[in-house]
Amino acid sequence: MPVQGIKAVTTARNGVGAFILQCKRLDFHYCDWAGSSRGMVAFLKHKLPAIAKENPQIEIRVSPRPHRHPVIKGQYINGREKAICVRNLEPEQIVNKVSLLKEASGEKLKRIKKPVSSINESVRGIWSPFHGEYKGI
Amino acid sequence: MKRLQLLRWSSSALSARARAGVRLQQNIYRGARYQTTVSPAAQSENDQLADEQTFPPHFSSNPQQSKYALPSPPVEAARESAKLAALHARLYLPSRLPLETLARSLVDASADPNPNFNNESLATLGHDLLTYYTSEHLLCTYPRLPLTVIFAAMYAYVGPKTLTAMAREWGVDWAAAPGGEVDPGLLQFQRLLPGTELNSEGATMRPNAHQKSWRKSVTSRIVYDNEYGEQSTTQSLADAQGAQGGVSFERANATFVRALMGSIYLHAGRPAAKRFFEQHFLSRHLNISELFNFSQPARDLSRLCARENFEPPVAKIISETGRKSRHPVFIVGIFSGKDKLGEGSGASLLEARSRAAVAALKGWYLYSPLNVRVPSSTEEEGAAPWKPVHVDLGEVIV
Numbered sequence: 001m002p003v004q005g006i007k008a009v010t011t012a013r014n015g016v017g018a019f020i021l022q023c024k025r026l027d028f029h030y031c032d033w034a035g036s037s038r039g040m041v042a043f044l045k046h047k048l049p050a051i052a053k054e055n056p057q058i059e060i061r062v063s064p065r066p067h068r069h070p071v072i073k074g075q076y077i078n079g080r081e082k083a084i085c086v087r088n089l090e091p092e093q094i095v096n097k098v099s100l101l102k103e104a105s106g107e108k109l110k111r112i113k114k115p116v117s118s119i120n121e122s123v124r125g126i127w128s129p130f131h132g133e134y135k136g137i
Numbered sequence: 138m139k140r141l142q143l144l145r146w147s148s149s150a151l152s153a154r155a156r157a158g159v160r161l162q163q164n165i166y167r168g169a170r171y172q173t174t175v176s177p178a179a180q181s182e183n184d185q186l187a188d189e190q191t192f193p194p195h196f197s198s199n200p201q202q203s204k205y206a207l208p209s210p211p212v213e214a215a216r217e218s219a220k221l222a223a224l225h226a227r228l229y230l231p232s233r234l235p236l237e238t239l240a241r242s243l244v245d246a247s248a249d250p251n252p253n254f255n256n257e258s259l260a261t262l263g264h265d266l267l268t269y270y271t272s273e274h275l276l277c278t279y280p281r282l283p284l285t286v287i288f289a290a291m292y293a294y295v296g297p298k299t300l301t302a303m304a305r306e307w308g309v310d311w312a313a314a315p316g317g318e319v320d321p322g323l324l325q326f327q328r329l330l331p332g333t334e335l336n337s338e339g340a341t342m343r344p345n346a347h348q349k350s351w352r353k354s355v356t357s358r359i360v361y362d363n364e365y366g367e368q369s370t371t372q373s374l375a376d377a378q379g380a381q382g383g384v385s386f387e388r389a390n391a392t393f394v395r396a397l398m399g400s401i402y403l404h405a406g407r408p409a410a411k412r413f414f415e416q417h418f419l420s421r422h423l424n425i426s427e428l429f430n431f432s433q434p435a436r437d438l439s440r441l442c443a444r445e446n447f448e449p450p451v452a453k454i455i456s457e458t459g460r461k462s463r464h465p466v467f468i469v470g471i472f473s474g475k476d477k478l479g480e481g482s483g484a485s486l487l488e489a490r491s492r493a494a495v496a497a498l499k500g501w502y503l504y505s506p507l508n509v510r511v512p513s514s515t516e517e518e519g520a521a522p523w524k525p526v527h528v529d530l531g532e533v534i535v
Contacts, residue, residue, distance in 0.1 A: 005289025017420025
């Protein structure tokens with residue numbers, strides 16, 4: 001057998017072909033009685049239908065959680081969850097929190113030091129001391 | 138990689154008319170034998186293929202009570218599932234693909250044996266489409282790839298492992314157990330029982346298949362084995378289903394992705410299916426030069442040069458350092474006459490030479506013509522006439 005094939009699996013590059021939004025579900029928990037949920041209740045009544053219409057790729061669940069502060073939880077494709085407590089927030093502030101959860105990748109936050117990261121090898125190549133003419137000093 | 142006639146196949150997957158066919162159509166046979174809505178003529182043909190099986194009819198009169206009796210969610214539940222609508226939107230599926238079909242493609246044959254409600258026929262069509270598009274892409278883009286590497290690349294693009302990873306990356310969740318009351322946005326399949334033998338080998342047409350120690354030539358793998366150059370296991374798993382009633386997680390996910398491809402083709406047409414393939418499958422990263430495993434590259438290269446009437450390859454040291462030190466480095470080039478075919482570095486002369494030979498062979502095998510077109514691109518309306526692509530002699534035979 002002159003040459004054998006090695007089994008491999010292709011790696012995903014989200015956004016190169018199709019883009020899959022990583023946030024797959026948003027859970028909204030609120031309380032009907034408590035004052036800290038006042039902004040959340042107004043948000044659910046007036047803002048949420050438009051947001052749900054804009055983002056059909058996110059499953060949205062609304063459920064009461066009596067005697068607790070209001071919480072938004074985002075479920076992500078990588079299996080992680082992000083929760084934000086929105087007590088005493090105005091509806092406009094909650095909209096910002098929702099867009100934060102929507103745009104998150106679900107990964108843990110980490111500091112990115114290099115501006116570009118790529119799986120392609122460098123076009124220029126790596127400098128080699130063994131090639132090229134000898135330059136006398 | 139035979140020329141496939143997809144339009145005819147899609148009709149057979151829908152109406153389940155059986156035809157005397159080749160190895161690739163054996164799935165259609167299995168789907169066809171359960172059908173009850175075929176014409177009498179086709180029915181009589183089917184009787185010869187396999188004995189009839191009857192299934193309890195789906196109830197729809199009283200959904201609240203009968204929901205728990207159903208093996209898979211009722212059709213009308215698809216419109217009420219938020220998960221299903223979200224999945225449809227997340228994948229940017231065409232609006233012509235209804236939610237009901239998406240729900241059907243999530244039901245495995247192990248969950249619902251009724252072929253009118255499971256994804257088996259869709260998966261058969263989708264599998265044929267996926268392998269056809271992938272193989273034409275590979276053969277036209279890299280006309281000189283050895284066949285074993287083509288098998289490996291096919292496995293990497295549309296193999297079950299990749300399809301499973303894709304289903305996970307699409308955010309498809311699975312139900313713990315199938316049933317009529319389950320959300321139709323979840324993948325439904327019957328789990329394998331613990332301790333089930335997974336790698337049971339199925340029936341094959343290969344003569345002397347019981348001789349495990351005999352060498353399998355590449356040519357025989359084209360004829361007898363599946364598109365990944367492996368012995369096909371579909372038949373054996375179907376038998377296992379009958380006995381134990383379950384499929385592996387990987388197989389259920391792969392079947393779902395194939396069924397989705399088939400349903401896009403049926404509902405939205407060929408251009409949409411091809412776009413979906415390019416965006417989700419071809420856009421994934423695969424470095425084909427890492428799929429080669431040479432055993433004797435220098436010998437292969439000399440055979441290749443003899444076949445192509447090049448001058449015999451000669452290895453020459455281009456540069457070296459520290460020959461007598463603990464860490465010597467040699468840069469060796471392989472020359473055919475005045476042309477440098479390849480170059481490699483290593484800690485010994487032999488290592489550097491074999492790396493140079495590997496580089497030369499990869500340079501030959503990974504040749505890719507510019508502005509390559511695939512045969513299916515001529516199927517679009519107003520497409521330019523087909524110009525033949527480069528067809529190579531093939532790999533060297535040692």
